Amino acid sequence: MNLDQFKPLTVYTIYIASTxxxxxxxxxxxxxxxxxxxxxxxxxxxxxxxAFILRTPDGAVHISGEVLxxxxxxxxxxxxxxxxxxxxxxxxxxxxxxxxxxxxxxVRLTMSEGxxxxxxxxxxxxxxxxxxxxLSSLKSLLETGKPLVVKMGPPQRxxxxxxTMGIKTP
Amino acid sequence: MxxxxxxxxxxxxTTxxxxxxxxxxxxxxxxxxxxxxxxxxWKIGSPFALTLDGEVTDAGxxxxxxxxxxxxxxxxxxxxxxxxxxxxxxVVFTIExxxxxxxxxxxxxxxxAGGKYxxxxxxxxxxxLSGLKSLLERGQVLAxxxxxLNKGFDAK
Numbered sequence: 001m002n003l004d005q006f007k008p009l010t011v012y013t014i015y016i017a018s019t020x021x022x023x024x025x026x027x028x029x030x031x032x033x034x035x036x037x038x039x040x041x042x043x044x045x046x047x048x049x050x051a052f053i054l055r056t057p058d059g060a061v062h063i064s065g066e067v068l069x070x071x072x073x074x075x076x077x078x079x080x081x082x083x084x085x086x087x088x089x090x091x092x093x094x095x096x097x098x099x100x101x102x103x104x105x106x107v108r109l110t111m112s113e114g115x116x117x118x119x120x121x122x123x124x125x126x127x128x129x130x131x132x133x134x135l136s137s138l139k140s141l142l143e144t145g146k147p148l149v150v151k152m153g154p155p156q157r158x159x160x161x162x163x164t165m166g167i168k169t170p
Numbered sequence: 171m172x173x174x175x176x177x178x179x180x181x182x183x184t185t186x187x188x189x190x191x192x193x194x195x196x197x198x199x200x201x202x203x204x205x206x207x208x209x210x211x212w213k214i215g216s217p218f219a220l221t222l223d224g225e226v227t228d229a230g231x232x233x234x235x236x237x238x239x240x241x242x243x244x245x246x247x248x249x250x251x252x253x254x255x256x257x258x259x260x261v262v263f264t265i266e267x268x269x270x271x272x273x274x275x276x277x278x279x280x281x282x283a284g285g286k287y288x289x290x291x292x293x294x295x296x297x298x299l300s301g302l303k304s305l306l307e308r309g310q311v312l313a314x315x316x317x318x319l320n321k322g323f324d325a326k
Contacts, residue, residue, distance in 0.1 A: 104313045
């Protein structure tokens with residue numbers, strides 16, 4: 001698995017009044033992520049080849065992956081694979097990259113969701129609806145001390161598309 | 171291939187009315203739009219202008235105005251030589267209540283494929299809208315230099 005095989009299909013940039021160190025911590029700590037990532041906890045071993053896990057509030061492993069780039073507090077790239085049967089076989093692996101740059105007195109955070117093959121807008125709609133909510137809440141949390149209360153339903157368009165491809169969803 | 175357009179979604183702890191005001195009032199835009207002021211009476215068919223230090227940088231016409239839900243205007247860049255040749259584009263703001271929040275969707279379309287304008291716009295909007303969100307949520311914009319907008323398009 002290497003970075004070159006992935007092409008970014010969804011990119012989201014947000015500017016945050018914070019420091020690269022604090023943004024890095026927010027992206028890699030379970031305590032922080034539970035507040036802005038729909039209650040999910042990020043667990044990451046911040047070294048090349050380290051494990052990446054996203055746990056749902058009930059403790060189940062929802063997403064798992066491996067650290068492919070790690071340069072604190074500037075860059076983190078992890079494979080980001082939803083643990084549903086056949087998903088990775090049919091859609092291939094997903095790569096999530098965070099680039100963190102100081103810009104003036106703020107931080108530019110760029111999230112790229114990369115894939116190793118073309119995917120339909122229907123499949124990509126899950127990430128495209130989720131990331132803006134997650135990263136908007138992360139920004140609010142770092143700037144005001146309070147995350148956003150985002151009550152978002154399941155990504156129905158993506159789930160329907162997965163079903164059509166014969167991928168079983170919970 | 172998808173058509174050349176830029177879409178940005180952000181969630182803001184505010185009300186649709188305050189967000190509408192922030193999008194249509196020069197006192198607000200000056201703060202988060204890197205000094206730019208919007209000029210219009212916000213009626214369909216009326217002229218729209220964006221000015222910076224008294225100079226009109228972009229101009230167009232109000233295409234849709236349904237406060238506090240939807241606003242659209244055409245957008246023609248006038249300042250930079252390299253962008254002046256590009257076609258008239260369109261900006262659509264959609265404001266939706268979302269629980270206790272507001273979801274703002276900005277769609278900017280009408281670009282030529284491979285043009286420079288889409289790149290400029292794609293760098294500009296995240297910085298502008300991040301500042302808008304900060305202003306509404308904590309009463310303070312971000313301290314980002316204007317040069318941050320020029321990533322990907324070397325505007326002097």
